[in-house]
Amino acid sequence: xxxxxxxxxxxxxxxxxxxxxxxxxxxxxxxxxxxxxxxxxxxxxxxxxxxxxxxxxxxxxxxxxxxxxxxxxxxxxxxxxxxxxxxxxxxxxxxxxxxxxxxxxxxxxxxxxxxxxxxxxxxxxxxxxxxxxxxxxxxxxxxxxxxxxxxxxxxxxxxxxxxxxxxxxxxxxxxxxxxxxxxxxxxxxxxxxxxxxxxxxxxxxxxxxxxxxxxxxxxxxxxxxxxxxxxxxxxxxxxxxxxxxxxxxxxxxxxxxxxxxxxxxxxxxxxxxxxxxxxxxxxxxxxxxxxxxxxxxxxxxxxxxxxxxxxxxxxxxxxxxxxxxxxxxxxxxxxxxxxxxxxxxxxxxxxxxxxxxxxxxxxxxxxxxxxxxxxxxxxxxxxxxxxxxxxxxxxxxxxxxxxxxxxxxxxxxxxxxxxxxxxxxxxxxxxxxxxxxxxxxxxxxxxxxxxxxxxxxxxxx
Amino acid sequence: xxxxxxxxxxxxxxxxxxxxxxxxxxxxxxxxxxxxxxxxxxxxxxxxxxxxxxxxxxxxxxxxxxxxxxxxxxxxxxxxxxxxxxxxxxxxxxxxxxxxxxxxxxxxxxxxxxxxxxxxxxxxxxxxxxxxxxxxxxxxxxxxxxxxxxxxxxxxxxxxxxxxxxxxxxxxxxxxxxxxxxxxxxxxxxxxxxxxxxxxxxxxxxxxxxxxxxxxxxxxxxxxxxxxxxxxxxxxxxxxxxxxxxxxxxxxxxxxxxxxxxxxxxxxxxxxxxxxxxxxxxxxxxxxxxxxxxxxxxxxxxxxxxxxxxxxxxxxxxxxxxxxxxxxxxxxxxxxxxxxxxxxxxxxxxxxxxxxxx
Numbered sequence: 007x008x009x010x011x012x013x014x015x016x017x018x019x020x021x022x023x024x025x026x027x028x029x030x031x032x033x034x035x036x037x038x039x040x041x042x043x044x045x046x047x048x049x050x051x052x053x054x055x056x057x058x059x060x061x062x063x064x065x066x067x068x069x070x071x072x073x074x075x076x077x078x079x080x081x082x083x084x085x086x087x088x089x090x091x092x093x094x095x096x097x098x099x100x101x102x103x104x105x106x107x108x109x110x111x112x113x114x115x116x117x118x119x120x121x122x123x124x125x126x127x128x129x130x131x132x133x134x135x136x137x138x139x140x141x142x143x144x145x146x147x148x149x150x151x152x153x154x155x156x157x158x159x160x161x162x163x164x165x166x167x168x169x170x171x172x173x174x175x176x177x178x179x180x181x182x183x184x185x186x187x188x189x190x191x192x193x194x195x196x197x198x199x200x201x202x203x204x205x206x207x208x209x210x211x212x213x214x215x216x217x218x219x220x221x222x223x224x225x226x227x228x229x230x231x232x233x234x235x236x237x238x239x240x241x242x243x244x245x246x247x248x249x250x251x252x253x254x255x256x257x258x259x260x261x262x263x264x265x266x267x268x269x270x271x272x273x274x275x276x277x278x279x280x281x282x283x284x285x286x287x288x289x290x291x292x293x294x295x296x297x298x299x300x301x302x303x304x305x306x307x308x309x310x311x312x313x314x315x316x317x318x319x320x321x322x323x324x325x326x327x328x329x330x331x332x333x334x335x336x337x338x339x340x341x342x343x344x345x346x347x348x349x350x351x352x353x354x355x356x357x358x359x360x361x362x363x364x365x366x367x368x369x370x371x372x373x374x375x376x377x378x379x380x381x382x383x384x385x386x387x388x389x390x391x392x393x394x395x396x397x398x399x400x401x402x403x404x405x406x407x408x409x410x411x412x413x414x415x416x417x418x419x420x421x422x423x424x425x426x427x428x429x430x431x432x433x434x435x436x437x438x439x440x441x442x443x444x445x446x447x448x449x450x451x452x453x454x455x456x457x458x459x460x461x462x463x464x465x466x467x
Numbered sequence: 468x469x470x471x472x473x474x475x476x477x478x479x480x481x482x483x484x485x486x487x488x489x490x491x492x493x494x495x496x497x498x499x500x501x502x503x504x505x506x507x508x509x510x511x512x513x514x515x516x517x518x519x520x521x522x523x524x525x526x527x528x529x530x531x532x533x534x535x536x537x538x539x540x541x542x543x544x545x546x547x548x549x550x551x552x553x554x555x556x557x558x559x560x561x562x563x564x565x566x567x568x569x570x571x572x573x574x575x576x577x578x579x580x581x582x583x584x585x586x587x588x589x590x591x592x593x594x595x596x597x598x599x600x601x602x603x604x605x606x607x608x609x610x611x612x613x614x615x616x617x618x619x620x621x622x623x624x625x626x627x628x629x630x631x632x633x634x635x636x637x638x639x640x641x642x643x644x645x646x647x648x649x650x651x652x653x654x655x656x657x658x659x660x661x662x663x664x665x666x667x668x669x670x671x672x673x674x675x676x677x678x679x680x681x682x683x684x685x686x687x688x689x690x691x692x693x694x695x696x697x698x699x700x701x702x703x704x705x706x707x708x709x710x711x712x713x714x715x716x717x718x719x720x721x722x723x724x725x726x727x728x729x730x731x732x733x734x735x736x737x738x739x740x741x742x743x744x745x746x747x748x749x750x751x752x753x754x755x756x757x758x759x760x761x762x763x764x765x766x767x768x769x770x771x772x773x774x775x776x777x778x779x780x781x782x783x784x785x786x787x788x789x790x791x792x793x794x795x796x797x798x799x800x801x802x803x804x805x806x807x808x809x810x811x812x813x814x815x816x817x818x819x820x821x822x823x824x825x
Binding site for chain 2: 019021022024171172239243249250251252253254352353354355356360361362363364365366367368381383387388389390391394395396397398399400403407408409410411413414430432435438440443444445446447448449451453454457
């Protein structure tokens with residue numbers, strides 16, 4: 007259907023570009039890594055239980071960890087080969103997760119589930135659960151739980167906003183796999199018994215909007231180029247006008263929000279029986295040589311992704327103190343040259359988007375199902391400035407999409423009074439989009455204060 | 468891999484705006500008014516502005532040097548302390564100095580003003596700002612407080628040319644006649660019996676020609692240029708000064724209409740009441756001061772509307788320009804507004820109160 011304009015919502019920021027680096031790079035399949043380390047905690051909720059042992063041979067797509075509990079998802083081998091070991095490591099976000107190391111045999115033998123033809127709602131739901139599909143937008147909520155709501159849902163919103171700067175994986179996917187995304191959305195709609203499908207796309211992706219317009223059963227909503235338009239509550243408000251209350255689920259309002267990458271994964275799961283073991287990852291930032299959009303297996307080491315993209319951008323530094331002296335004996339002259347060293351320009355390594363992602367300490371990490379990007383930011387991009395005193399300018403409150411007062415949270419939590427921080431800042435509502443800290447002219451660590459307050463509220467319960 | 472990699476909580480990209488940048492923007496916005504002041508009042512005005520800025524920055528530096536522990540330690544490596552000071556220097560004291568100089572008048576005794584402004588600057592920076600914790604922690608606008616301190620300490624700034632209360636508004640220079648100079652005050656004192664035409668025209672008020680007053684407040688056009696610049700740069704919200712001025716104008720018109728026997732509503736008084744005195748300067752440069760104004764939108768609405776009504780009332784009944792006092796009063800109310808007007812979050816669900824005894 008012809009694209010319509012979305013509603014206006016208060017707040018939000020306009021982060022400067024970053025998308026231009028990788029948005030014109032078509033997706034390419036990354037060569038198989040030699041070894042992958044698949045984490046068992048790939049989704050929100052309880053981590054999965056490993057069902058393989060060291061030394062066992064597995065095929066690509068084989069179940070290696072079984073979901074445990076209601077909110078949990080299955081984990082699959084992303085390469086074929088032998089399981090070398092299962093050990094607990096500290097993941098990028100600081101949590102201790104058990105990783106299953108698989109050494110690739112290079113054959114890449116596939117073990118898929120049988121494809122479904124004309125499936126009914128129950129079959130689709132079962133397939134989504136069996137293929138371990140999680141929300142690929144970032145949070146990683148198991149899709150199987152989302153497609154089995156307690157209340158009747160009538161609207162499916164496909165989230166194609168991709169409002170985070172730098173990330174272009176959804177953009178490329180929407181351009182290249184439009185038909186699969188639409189089919190996947192229809193499968194989800196059939197599973198839910200949904201009548202209307204809405205897709206929200208930001209106006210900075212006019213090519214994607216044009217791609218989706220020919221589909222008659224899909225309503226395309228043009229979203230303003232603003233962050234965090236792709237937030238679940240914001241997107242639901244922009245496209246349907248419904249305000250999702252605090253502590254309620256979108257399903258309570260008859261809405262389900264699914265990411266475009268999730269829809270694509272559902273389509274592959276239903277039509278090919280392919281479990282979720284690979285996804286598009288944007289490798290971008292000004293400190294990486296060749297920004298790319300790659301099909302990356304889950305559990306690929308970050309180091310090998312960076313190497314495939316040409317490595318880090320380096321700069322030459324002339325060391326003034328160190329000089330090499332060349333002595334020409336014949337002519338009895340001596341020349342001195344400054345020693346030049348190559349230095350990496352990387353200032354920050356981010357897994358995920360720059361607004362909500364996790365900063366990595368080194369490349370010794372592995373991708374997850376939810377890893378949408380690997381960003382290497384240089385000094386001018388990564389804001390690594392010392393905070394200055396709060397000006398009380400209120401810009402954080404102006405841009406807050408949830409209409410909160412982050413400066414109050416920061417003020418009271420710095421004083422250790424978390425009760426007041428939660429009361430005057432309404433911290434419980436915060437979606438941690440990071441807009442407040444982005445805009446802060448004093449570079450205050452607001453999200454840190456909010457997380458501290460939230461941790462206090464959690465522990466109090 | 469280099470070990471200079473930074474780890475932090477998200478977001479990992481931030482806007483380029485800094486406190487220093489914003490304060491520099493305010494300085495740039497103040498420049499037209501300052502230049503206009505120098506053109507109208509001569510080199511004495513320039514001298515006062517420079518003196519005020521210098522005094523403010525110097526006070527901040529001295530305070531930075533002597534405050535906190537380890538004075539003798541600091542004396543030993545003074546160079547490092549100076550470097551640290553320049554690193555954290557954010558131009559707020561320059562803004563304070565500029566504003567303070569621009570809201571005082573030049574008189575015949577300009578040399579007196581020149582040293583009096585030093586006291587104002589010391590009071591504004593050392594006592595009002597730094598003692599409360601420096602940038603962002605001051606309770607009231609330092610420039611307004613410094614101005615009031617000066618007015619109360621040096622009476623000639625209040626009673627120049629024999630007109631009480633001219634100090635905050637267009638002050639009458641000895642060369643200018645009473646009605647011309649104190650357009651607003653004269654207007655309000657005489658009520659509506661004198662036709663507005665006998666005063667300065669709104670155009671004169673706008674350009675500041677024939678009006679004498681405070682250095683930065685006379686040329687309204689220059690202030691409007693600064694206002695437009697601030698709005699374009701996103702430093703202040705465009706509606707805030709406008710709201711203040713519109714409410715002020717209408718309240719003044721309404722109040723002026725009341726006389727003992729009859730009520731006349733004369734919209735012609737709107738422009739003079741808005742354009743005369745320090746209202747415009749205060750509304751653009753002093754009321755929206757980040758530190759001392761409320762943060763939520765509703766709080767800001769209340770702040771500007773209440774401030775405007777208060778200013779109109781006080782102007783009407785005291786026959787003085789009292790914008791500095793009004794700003795101080797509203798600054799003091801701001802923490803209360805912030806405390807009781809908490810924004811309602813997006814997706815707020817009204818809690819149903821459970822009836823007791825069920």
